[in-house]
Amino acid sequence: MKNLFSNCFSNLYTHGFARVAVATPHLRVADPAFNAAETIALARQAHAQGAVLVAFPELGLSAYTCEDLFHQRALQDACEAALAQIVAESAVLGIVMIVGMPVRSQHLLFNCAVVVAGGRILGVVPKSFLPNYGEFYESRQFSPADCARETTVALCGQQARFGACLLFELAALPLLRFHVEICEDVWVPIPPSSFAALAGATVLVNLSASNALVGKAGYRRQLVQQQSARCIAAYLYTSAGNGESSTDMAWDGQSLICENGELLAQSGRFQGDSHLLFADVDLERLSRERMRQTTYAQSMQRHAGEAAKFEVVAVDLALAQGRPLALMRHVERFPYVPSDPARRDERCTEVYNIQVQALVQRLASSGMKKVVIGVSGGLDSTHALLVCARAMDKLALPRANILAYTMPGFATSERTVAQARELMAVIGCSAAEIDIRPSCIQMLADIGHPYAGGEEIYDVTFENVQAGERTSHLFRLANLHGAIVIGTGDLSELALGWCTYGVGDHMSHYNVNASVPKTLISHLVRWVAETGAVGASSQVLQQIVDTEISPELVPGKKGGQGGEPAQKTQDVIGPYELQDFNLYYTLRYGFAPTKVAFLALAAWGDRNSGSWPNGEHVERNQYDLAAIKRNLGIFLYRFFKTSQFKRSCVPNGPKVGTGGSLSPRGDWRAPSDSEATVWMADLERIPHGADEGLA
Structure with missing residues (x-):
């Protein structure tokens, strides 16, 4: 089984994805033979690219603009031919085709x-709402x-299921159950696809003609995205393009593929030639979102009568799982930090304001x-101090x-203590310095530790x-001054158990960084520097971002204060940029390690180039499958086996995003004595070598 899996690890269908396509053929009005030839040519191209389903426009075999020609028998017969x-x-094509045509019954x-x-002919779906x-x-x-x-309806010498309440399910990919509606159907208050989704459809297909008007393209996009989000489904939207009659209308051929509110792909408009739009839909993600959002089940129960009207038609179609099929989908290297500058700035603004507002309310x-x-002069305490400064201002x-x-x-290195001093000065807080070495030596002596004796x-x-x-x-300082202690530990440290139980990076009166991962904190500090959000010096903030992450608890080669620290955090627990990636897909979606590794390879593999979200370094770190597997193993063992007891008693702190938190009062409740066996076993199914089982 392991070797069999290794052979198909690099095939997207193995990991719950389905490649789908939307076609916009060049057509001729009232020329079904020509239109069929264009349809077949595009279907062949879609099949060659590994797609399992391709959808064509509304009335694409006849053209939408035939008007009263639709009632001509010659045209009807030609469409059937x-x-x-x-x-x-x-x-001979291993692909599902959905075509539009007039049908007599x-x-x-x-x-x-x-x-x-x-x-x-697996089924014929008539349009429900006619504009x-x-x-x-x-x-x-x-x-x-x-x-x-x-x-049922007779077509081409076959009897086919006929009706608006048909669902089609691929036997080889059970998570792919699709429903078809036509153009206007999605524009009404309760589209047929809403009930189809409650009946189990994960992919919703719309065969549309939809003419071009000023402002209509944006509205269509919003409509399709919103329907995919409301139904927690993928939504494929076709549209008529070049060749339709321009007697009274124009046609832009806008095609869209959305998934749970996210636009995966959008075609160019007003293209002259026939063209295809592809996307790899994550069916497992949709299934898990429906499972997590329990109100979806409540909706299913409330509308059980409507859902019961649907009939499931089995589709017997073999999938191309024996050959590598790389993911045709952009996977963000930094899922907590958008790569688009505008979205990134919006994210930073929102996260920062959530943290500030939460602290203001607590105070x-x-x-x-x-x-x-x-304040250590490191990343986490710097950001927490910036939040405190803005909270005091408000x-x-x-x-x-x-x-x-x-x-x-x-x-403690000279660099970090200097950065701490400078940061406190530019913030304008009450700054003090306490050398903890004397009290530490006393404690070590009290407990009989050899260091107190000179070893x-x-x-x-x-x-x-x-x-x-x-x-x-x-x-004790908080007791003395009537204050509360602000925690600085972040989500990444909590996930990996990289925090000492009961001390500052784990315990406080209120932790503003509780659900913010390390990669996002790094950019938040950089963002504050760029925007001047609290008036802090951008120079010291940039120096802090560039500082090697270390607990600075063990002296380096020079020994004593001022020596280089012997510890580099990421040498022990793996690179935060990769572990945050693992955290996101494990915590947010509950994906198996094999799928997390597949996604990580798509994002971080050496066949891909990428950049840190601030635009620096067009080529940054890259990881082969061996490195991905190794670091994922570190993450899984620490996350599932050794660290939950630290998460079961964390202090209060605000949840900032849908990426999740690890508070037992929020997103994550788990036993402290769980085993990591099943996750480690799945990890071992991943090919060992960087090139094993890969294209």
């Missing part, structure tokens, strides 16, 4: 979507779906006017009410005595 060509072609004419695969306003006159030629009296409700904070309190202390120990033994006790002394000082 064109469909027969497509059905025959589907017998019981003396009525319907505007339909026909689903074809494997040489069979008859403005430039549209569909009720003149067609009847709506609820006028149908038959549940106001507690009646406290002062805070105590330890409360109209002097920044001197921030009682900031830097507390150098045995391994250079730097064990975990030696480290934690320093961390504990700092925390003890901060809490």
Whole structure:
């Protein structure tokens, strides 16, 4: 089984994705044979690219603008003959095709979507809502779906299921259950696709013609995105393009593919040639979102009667899982930090304001006017201090009410203590310095540690005595001055258990960084420097961002204060940029390690170039599969096996984003004595070598 999995690890279908396509063919009005040839050519291209489904525009075999020609028998017969060509072609193509055409049934004419695969007509879906306003006159030629009296229809010598309440499910990919509606159906208050989603459809397809008007493209995009978000589904939207009659309308061929409110792909408008739009839809993500959002199940129950009207049609189609198929989807290297500058600035503004507002509320409700904070000259405490400064400004309190202390120990470097001093000065807080070495030596002597006797033994006790002394000082200072202690530990440290139990990076009266990961904190500090949000010097903030991350608890080669620290955090727990990636997809979506690794390879693999979100370094770090697997193993063991007890008693702190928090009162409740066995076992299914099983 492991070897079999290794062979298909690099195929997107193995990890719950489905490649889908939306086609916009060049067509001719009332020329079904020509239109069928264009349809088949695009279907072949979609199949060659590994797509499992391709959707074509509304009435694409005849053209939408045939008007009263729709009632001509010659055109109707020609459309059926064109469909027969497509059905025959589907017998040798491993892809589902959805085409639009007029269909006759019981003396009525319907505007339909026909689903074809494997040489069979799997179903025919009539349009439910016919626009008859403005430039549209569909009720003149067609009847709506609820006028149908038959549940089957004869086409091309086959009997096919007929009705608006049909769902199609791929036997080889059960998470891909799709529903088809047509143009106007999605513009009504309750689209048919809403009930289809409650009946289990994860992919919603819309065959549309939708003419071009000023401002309409933006509205269409919003409409499709919102429907995909409301239904927690993928939504494929086609549109008529070049070749439709321009007697009274123009056509832009806008096609869209959205997933749970996110625009995955959008075609160019007013393109002259036939073209395809592809996207890899994450079906597992949709399924897990529905599972997590329990009100979705409540909606299913409330509308069970409507959902029960749907019939599921099985689609027997083989997937191309035996060959590598790379992900055709952009995967952000930094899921907590948008790469788009505008979205990134918006994210930073919002996160920062959430942190500030939460602290303002805590101070106001507690009646406290002062805070105590330890400032190390490193990243986390810097950002927490910046939040405190802005909170004091909003409360109209002097920044001197921030009682900031830097507390150098045995391994504190000259760089970090200098940065701490400069930062406190530019913030304008009450700054003080406490050398914790005497109290640490006393503690070590009291407990009989060899260091107190002159031996250079730097064990975990030696480290934690320093961390504990700092925390003890901060809490007693808070007692003395009537203040609360502000925590500085971040989400990444909490996920990896990289925090000493009961001390400053774990315990406080209120922790403003509790749900902010390290990669985001790094950019927040950089953003504050660029925007001057609290008036702090950009120079010192940039120096802090560039400082090597270290607990600075064990002396380096020089020994003593001022020596280079012997510890580099990321040498022990792995690079934060990769571990934050692992955290996001494990915490937010509950993906298996194999899928997390697949996504990480798509984002960080050496075949991809990328940059840190601030635009620096067009080529930055890259990781092969071996490195990804190794660091993911570190993450999984620490996250699931060794660190939960530290998360079960964390202090209050604001949740800032949908990426999740680890508070037991928020997103994450887990036993402290859980095993990591199942995650480590899944990790071992990942190919060992950087190139094993890969294209």
